Amino acid sequence: MTKEEARRRIDRLRRELEKHNYQYYVLNKPLISDFEYDTLMHELMELEKRFPEFADPNSPSQRVGADINKEFVQAEHEYPMLSLGNTYTREELIDFDTRIRKEVHEPFKYVAELKYDGTAISLIYEHGELVQAITRGDGTRGDVVTDNIRTIRSIPLVLQGSGWPERFIMRGEVFMPFEGFNRLNEERIRNGEEPFANPRNAAAGTLKLQNPSLVAKRPLDCFLYYLLGEDLPTDSHYENLQIARTWGFKVPEVMERYEGLEGVFRFIDRWDVQRHELPYATDGVVIKVDSLRLQERLGSTAKNPRWAIAYKFKAEQAKTKLLSVDFQVGRTGAITPVANLEPVQLAGTVVKRASLYNDDQIRQLDLHLGDTVYVEKGGEIIPKITGVDLTQRPPDAVPVEFVRNCPACGTPLVREEGEAVWYCPNEEGCPPQIKGRIEHFISRKAMNIEGLGEETIDLLFREGLVHDITDLYDLRPEQLAPLERLGEKSAMNIIRSIEKSKEVPFERVLYALGIRYVGETVARTLARRFRSIDALAEASFEELVETEEIGEKIAQSIRQFFQKPKNLEIIRKLKEKGVTLEAAPEEAEEAPPLLAGKTFVVSGVFEHFSRDGIKETIVKYGGKVSLSVSSRTSYLLAGDKPGPNKMEKATSLGVPVISEDEFLKMIGENRP
Numbered sequence: 001m002t003k004e005e006a007r008r009r010i011d012r013l014r015r016e017l018e019k020h021n022y023q024y025y026v027l028n029k030p031l032i033s034d035f036e037y038d039t040l041m042h043e044l045m046e047l048e049k050r051f052p053e054f055a056d057p058n059s060p061s062q063r064v065g066a067d068i069n070k071e072f073v074q075a076e077h078e079y080p081m082l083s084l085g086n087t088y089t090r091e092e093l094i095d096f097d098t099r100i101r102k103e104v105h106e107p108f109k110y111v112a113e114l115k116y117d118g119t120a121i122s123l124i125y126e127h128g129e130l131v132q133a134i135t136r137g138d139g140t141r142g143d144v145v146t147d148n149i150r151t152i153r154s155i156p157l158v159l160q161g162s163g164w165p166e167r168f169i170m171r172g173e174v175f176m177p178f179e180g181f182n183r184l185n186e187e188r189i190r191n192g193e194e195p196f197a198n199p200r201n202a203a204a205g206t207l208k209l210q211n212p213s214l215v216a217k218r219p220l221d222c223f224l225y226y227l228l229g230e231d232l233p234t235d236s237h238y239e240n241l242q243i244a245r246t247w248g249f250k251v252p253e254v255m256e257r258y259e260g261l262e263g264v265f266r267f268i269d270r271w272d273v274q275r276h277e278l279p280y281a282t283d284g285v286v287i288k289v290d291s292l293r294l295q296e297r298l299g300s301t302a303k304n305p306r307w308a309i310a311y312k313f314k315a316e317q318a319k320t321k322l323l324s325v326d327f328q329v330g331r332t333g334a335i336t337p338v339a340n341l342e343p344v345q346l347a348g349t350v351v352k353r354a355s356l357y358n359d360d361q362i363r364q365l366d367l368h369l370g371d372t373v374y375v376e377k378g379g380e381i382i383p384k385i386t387g388v389d390l391t392q393r394p395p396d397a398v399p400v401e402f403v404r405n406c407p408a409c410g411t412p413l414v415r416e417e418g419e420a421v422w423y424c425p426n427e428e429g430c431p432p433q434i435k436g437r438i439e440h441f442i443s444r445k446a447m448n449i450e451g452l453g454e455e456t457i458d459l460l461f462r463e464g465l466v467h468d469i470t471d472l473y474d475l476r477p478e479q480l481a482p483l484e485r486l487g488e489k490s491a492m493n494i495i496r497s498i499e500k501s502k503e504v505p506f507e508r509v510l511y512a513l514g515i516r517y518v519g520e521t522v523a524r525t526l527a528r529r530f531r532s533i534d535a536l537a538e539a540s541f542e543e544l545v546e547t548e549e550i551g552e553k554i555a556q557s558i559r560q561f562f563q564k565p566k567n568l569e570i571i572r573k574l575k576e577k578g579v580t581l582e583a584a585p586e587e588a589e590e591a592p593p594l595l596a597g598k599t600f601v602v603s604g605v606f607e608h609f610s611r612d613g614i615k616e617t618i619v620k621y622g623g624k625v626s627l628s629v630s631s632r633t634s635y636l637l638a639g640d641k642p643g644p645n646k647m648e649k650a651t652s653l654g655v656p657v658i659s660e661d662e663f664l665k666m667i668g669e670n671r672p
């Protein structure tokens with residue numbers, strides 16, 4: 001066989017096999033037997049082995065996943081992955097509709113879809129091929145899990161048909177059907193492993209496996225429900241998805257378009273019943289405005305789009321007995337009550353514990369030990385108690401009393417004005433708080449120190465090696481190695497990881513400090529505004545609340561943190577150890593707001609910028625970036641090969657089209 005013949009045959013086999021994948025996994029209509037399929041696959045794999053020069057990550061042979069362990073790198077989402085606002089009643093949907101009609105004074109349609117209960121994924125396609133798959137992560141950046149995603153047979157690696165944009169993003173939900181989920185759990189129980197709480201966790205956990213060949217063995221599937229990009233075929237979400245189906249995507253069949261809410265309500269009623277017959281988990285209905293133009297006009301808040309909303313089905317309920325209540329101490333000292341229940345079946349799993357949130361909830365429910373309670377499972381892993389069946393209360397039942405002293409250290413608890421949560425104020429001496437802070441500090445989104453689990457932290461604390469986060473930087477391998485289950489190699493890895501954490505950027509260090517109410521987003525905002533720990537420590541309450549997104553509660557908490565001598569001591573030590581406590585200088589340079597008030601649409605390929613780079617530059621100079629050309633667009637910034645639709649639209653609306661050079665002149669730079 002010549003090279004050329006091999007190339008042609010490989011090509012042919014790949015197309016054949018992908019077609020059969022599609023028939024089997026997307027359409028559920030296999031055309032050939034498993035044996036015939038295996039024979040073709042075998043031939044392909046043999047040829048790929050003989051002619052390695054034709055290797056291709058998107059070959060169907062790659063769907064079994066390479067047997068290698070690889071850590072994920074992270075990537076930024078080009079368009080953030082927002083979540084949907086939740087509603088539980090028709091009234092709330094009517095409010096949603098009213099809000100839209102205030103903004104939109106023309107007829108429009110809604111699309112109703114099922115809300116699939118899995119884990120969201122963002123797939124990037126270029127030139128008709130899958131190039132990258134990113135998990136939701138924190139919505140702005142996620143893990144790159146392309147190799148794992150390639151193992152999902154219903155996801156096309158190479159697109160069929162025609163008309164797809166050169167580059168676009170397809171979003172959807174990776175899920176594990178009930179059948180596969182049950183099989184997997186049975187197997188895990190047989191092997192003495194912890195079973196997954198629900199199919200959603202199983203899907204999310206599987207995508208996070210670092211060995212694609214293991215992922216390939218798990219029964220994952222994926223529905224695609226959201227297209228993003230610059231040159232989508234039509235202005236209709238619904239029609240675009242129908243077209244995307246012809247490209248080979250598994251677009252759900254259950255999807256309807258309605259002129260108004262009445263149809264949406266009928267859809268909800270129908271599926272609230274019929275969903276119980278579906279072979280996979282759904283937890284509601286998603287309602288979307290169909291027109292992309294209107295979607296863009298409606299825009300989004302920091303978290304949710306204004307053009308879509310979720311209606312959640314009522315959670316399933318069970319009744320059981322309350323046996324006792326435990327009180328747990330978190331890293332901030334917050335005390336969380338947890339109910340121990342008589343085990344009961346609920347939505348396919350056995351429930352033994354339920355969260356109780358706080359003291360007020362216990363009182364509101366007037367909870368007594370021995371009560372018969374209603375438990376519900378929403379999206380959470382831990383179900384919650386939602387009510388008490390008073391008719392079944394034993395006559396001698398005693399009310400559940402919230403503890404007055406910390407269950408870990410005995411310190412009397414405190415509760416701030418207007419707050420529902422009780423705290424243990426013994427920050428410096430209460431073991432679960434100390435350990436919790438260290439666990440938070442080393443966690444992935446914080447300092448990302450690897451090799452130290454909850455148990456090792458516990459051990460280090462008990463051995464007196466670590467009392468606070470700064471002690472981590474004094475650890476020596478010979479102190480770690482003799483500890484239970486560690487050994488020299490792990491000890492060295494831990495030390496190396498601790499050393500590496502000194503390079504973690506300031507915003508994450510700030511998050512890692514565990515200041516109450518300072519989550520990742522707030523930490524980022526603070527790092528950008530104040531730029532160093534010293535500046536933040538000196539910031540007044542007024543300066544803090546003037547910062548965007550920082551309210552009084554957060555400001556107060558920050559002030560309190562920096563007033564405590566112990567915290568200042570920790571910061572001093574971290575500085576001494578070389579931990580990054582200042583923002584990187586290049587971020588500091590502020591660009592003049594030369595583009596303020598201007599909205600740009602970007603299209604084509606640029607000489608001096610990547611597509612993201614040019615958008616960032618626009619924002620840096622105070623301008624805005626929009627996805628499609630409208631009468632509000634100030635300029636269409638066109639590089640090489642701009643999208644024809646955009647050019648046409650700009651011309652017809654009289655929107656000026658400018659070149660990269662003209663753009664550079666606008667910002668007074670010759671080059672980025």
Ligand code: IVH
Pocket residue numbers: 082083084085113114115116117118119120121172173225226286305308310
């Ligand atoms: S559209 C901005 N459609 O629900 C809107 N999402 O809370 C993008 N989800 O992260 C999502 N089924 O993981 C959309 N038919 C559907 C969905 C769906 C499930 C998930 C998705 C998203 C979350 C939002």
